[in-house]
Amino acid sequence: MSSANLTREETAARSAGITVRDIRVELDIRQAPDPQVGGFGSTTTLRFDATTDATWIDFIGEVRAVTVNGDDRPVVYDGARIAISGLQASNTVVIDGIGLYSRSGEGLHRFVDPVDGETYLYTQYEPADSRRVMACFEQPDMKASYTFVVHAPAGWHVLSNQSSIRVAEQGEAQTVEFAPTLPLSSYITAVAAGPYHRVDAEWTRGDQMVALGVLCRPSLAEFLEADEIIQVTRQGLDFFTDAFAFPYPWGKYDQIFVPEYNLGAMENPGLVTFTEAYLSRGAATDAQRGSRANTILHEMAHMWFGDLVTMRWWDDLWLKESFADYMGSHASFAATRFTDAWERFAANRKAWAYQQDQLPTTHPIVADITDLEAAKLNFDGITYAKGASVLKQLVAFVGEERFFEGARRYFAAHAFGNTTLDDLLVQLEDVSGRDVRAWSRAWLETSGMSTLWIEDAGDERVLVQSDPRPHRLRVGLYDLDGGALVRRESVEVDIADERTPIRVQDADLVLINDDDLTYAKARLDARSVDAVEQGLSTLDPLPRALAWSALWNAARDGELPIKRYLAIVAAHAAAEENMGLLAGVIANAAYSIGHYLPEPERSAQRAGWLETTWAALNGAAPGSDAQLSWARAFAAASAFDSSRAGEARGVLDGRGPEGLRIDPDLRWTLLTALATTGQASAADIDAELERDATASGRTAAVRARAAAPSRSARAAAWDAAWDDESLTNDHLSTTIDGVRAGGRRDLIEDRDADYFARILGAWSTRSIELARRLVVGLFPASDDLTMVDAWLAENTDAPGALRRLVIEQRDHLARELRVRALQAQLA
Known part of the structure; x- marks a missing residue:
């Protein structure tokens, strides 16, 4: 095992023998603008x-010198660990080194904006990349007070977790010293620097004042929407201060949108980083803004869950991520204008959890994480979305006020410390009086999910569940009235056994888990599917979200014919008023055609889907979010079928439906679709890049060029993905996207063996982030599992994290083959 891959056992032994007091980090980035x-x-x-x-x-990095208690020591270093010996009861160790600027989004990332030629830096560490920037104890239970001193070019904004206490100008350079932090784990320390655009504000509550800052590159300043971001931030601070009864502890609150970012966001206290994808370049739906608000509040929840109280090791990653995911939706609903947060969660966020939980690599929410590579892959649908779903059930189980009171006691008891599962359960059990430990065993310490359905058993009806767990839920009874589905009654039910008799009357639609209180796949009976097929769009938003979810789960499980699913989408999606739900439905429909239909049937369905999107685009209200959503869907569908290439070109040239907002990103999607089907040339791409010579434009051009429908273009992109280590993280992803564009497996199927020959080497030589993109993004979508099974059999000693990725991709492919094979039987 590589010495960079720290294990749970060795880090526990280290923290047992070492108690950190404080760490001072001095960084010299004065030459950052020099490539x-x-x-x-x-x-x-x-x-x-x-x-x-x-x-x-x-x-x-490079270690130049090591000093222990004033004595120079020989450098004993293996590329990841610096060995230190001859320690005393109290020690001062100085490590002088050189770190490397990153282009992978790990460590200190350096980006040059092609618009202004300026350099922008930011750090990203979770779970273990702070060691790429500073010498540290890279484990969450070794908290310390950090003082950062940064030597940077003059005129730059220089930021860290705390406010600056000293700024000294020295000609073309400056030295910025920041106030010491409260105790932090290394992975949530942060630095950002560059000539960023900044908007200042403040939040006050009583005698507490928190300075707020929102930053981005100047070339994106016109798209920042700072007023709304600040409003959501203030609403969140109001909400969490009251809910947790613990004042925001980290001084200031800066939020910075950064380029080429690997995550949605990161909760560094006092300096939260976000992907620039949350800044739409000219056109955005309200659902996109709602998603951004949810992420702002998710990261804010971490200021308490994760930053103030931190898990001891990555087994308990859920102690921050599950809670933050739940709180993002809860606070959005309770404190902002985005009151549809739970509808979007039910239809979209939980779909991620359902998918992850059905893989052979699924794991309990409280996971067994033996090392850092395993931790990196556990930022997944179980830890986030399933964990949040289960917490929603916990709130129903103990009551909302008791849940928050338990959280308040948890923060008070463990502020600035580290915890495990038991520390939280103690507080929840004390305040609720309920058997929370039994609940934990059923929900947090097991894997998999229940599937719920209703059966008739003689004179009674029985609610049946596979993989039994305790659920508190509601069953909604809906009747068709003039084509509309109207709820007649909602029956509250507590179940724990495999079969539970329930008093549910006959209804056109029986919606199990009405109000979405629990985490389970809820099946619709045949009569309910018929009713949904007629009246889906007449349901209220939350039951509509649950119905969409049930249909999708049934389709991907091979219980609902894909053609029928697509027919329901065609009948009702154009009437979908919730853009968050619509985005999920559009994505699922397109995915089902390319993955769950037999190859001979795809062309006709792709043509039909293209017509659906075109009709919905033309039928949507001018300038509406629906019009924009369907324009994006039409552009994406045009990459698989060229029969509307003339109309796609017309939209690109400004001859689209009245009121349509055509921003640069939509233009690139349309042009890439045309390039994918051979309807746009390299000259067209060059002209568009000249029109949009931004970082986003250059990244989009990489995708468009790689998508050209020829074996030579796809081969060149394939080789570049594996061999060109100058590709940034974003350019690697778009190169991979181009290789897979338009579902043209016929252009790359001769590379299947090459994939399996390369992945082990890529895992050992590339960072885990870039290697993961290659392993997942270029996995062969073959109709035969022979090659992947052979690789797994021959590489039993491959790193566990790599094997997990391959096993997961194999399972996705096996599901696709299984569902395709069932279509003839279901017809």
């Missing part, structure tokens, strides 16, 4: 107590 300079100075002073003679300090 010939690949590294930056990093000097770290660590003060700690020890009950052991020796330990190691984590760092990935």
Whole structure:
């Protein structure tokens, strides 16, 4: 095992013998604008107590010198760990090193904006990349007070977790020293620097004032929507301050939108980082803004769940992510104008959890994470969406006020410390009086999900569940009245056994888990599917979301014919008023055609789907969010069928439906679709790039060029993805997208063997983030599982995280083959 892959056991032993007091980090980024300079100075002073003679300090870079308690020591370094010996009860260790600027989004990422030629830096560490910037104890249970000192070009904004306490100008450079932090884990420390655009505001509550900042690159300033971001931030701080009865503890609250970001966002206290994808370049639906608000509130919840109280090791990652995911939706609904958060959660967020939980690699919410590579892959649908879904059930189980009171006691008891599952259960059990430990065993410490359905058993009806768990839920009874589905009654039910008699009367639609209180796949009976087929769009938003979800689960499980699913989408999607739901339905419909239909049937269905999108686009109200959503769907569908290429070109040239907002991103989607079907040339791409010579435009051009429908173009893109290590994280992803564009497997199927020959080498030589993109993005979508099974059999000793990815991709493919084979039987 690589020394970079820290294990749970060795880090637990280290923290048992080392108690960190404070860490001072001095970074020299004065030469960052010079592309010939690949590294930056990093000097770290660590003060700690020890009950052991020796330990190691984590760092990935070049180590120039090591000093222990004033004595120069030989550098004993294996590329990831610096060995330290001869420790005393109290120690001061100084590590002088050079870190490398990143283009993968890990560590200190350096980006040059082609619009202004300026350099922009930011850090991203979770779970273990702070060691790429500073020497540290890279584990969450070794908290310390951090002081950052940054030498940077003059005129730059320089930011960290705390406010600056000293700024000294020295000609063309400046030195910025920040106030010491409260105790933090290394992975949530942060630095950002560059000539960013900044908007200032503040939030006040009583005698507490928090300075707010919102930042982005100047070339995106016109799209920042700072007023709305600040409003949501203030609403969130109001909500969480009251809900948690613990004042925001981190001083200031900066939020920065950064380029080439691997995540949605990261909860660094006092300096939250977001992907620039949340800044739409000219056109956005309200659902997109709602998603951004949800993420702002998700990260804000982390200021308490994760930053104030932190899991001891990555087994309990859920102690922050599940809670933040739940709180993002809860606070959106309770405190902002985005009151449809739970509808979007039910239809879309939970779909991620359902998919992940049916893989052979599924795991309990409280997972067994043995090392850092496993931790990296556990930022998944179980830890986030299933965990949030289960917490929603916990709130129903103990009551909302008791749940929040338990959280308040948890923060008070463990502020600035580290916890495990039991620390939370103690508080919830004390405040609720309910058997929360039994609930935890059923929900947090097991894997998989229940499927619920109703059966007639003689004179009674029985609610049946596979994989039994305790559920508190409601069963909604809906009648068709003039073509509309109207709820007659909602029956509250507590179940724990495999079969539970329930008093449910006859109804046209029986909607199990009405109000979405629990986490389970709820099946619709045949009569209910018929009713939904007639009146789906007449349901209220939450039951409509649940119906859409039930239909999709049945389709991908091979119980509902894909053609019937697509017919229901064609009949009702154009009437869908919730843009968050519509986005999910559009994505699922397109995916089902390309993955769940037998190959001979795809062309006709792709043509039909293209016509559906075109008709819905032309039928939508001018300038509406629906019109924009359907324009995007039409552009995406045009990559698979060229029969509307003339209309796609017309939209691109401004001859689309009245009121349609054609922003640069929509233009690129249309042009890439035309390029994918051979209806646009390299000259067209060059002309569009000249029109949009931004970073986003250059990234889109990479995709468009790679998507050309020829074996030579796809082969060149394939080889570049594996071999060209100069590709940034974003350019690698778009190259992979181009390779797969238009579902043209016929252009790349001769590369299947090459994939399996390359993945082990890529895993050992590329960062885990980039290697993961290659392993997942280029997995062969063959009709034969032979090659993947052979690789798994021959590589039993491959890294566990790599095997997990391959096993998951195999399972997705096996499901596709299984569902395709069932279509003739279901017809």
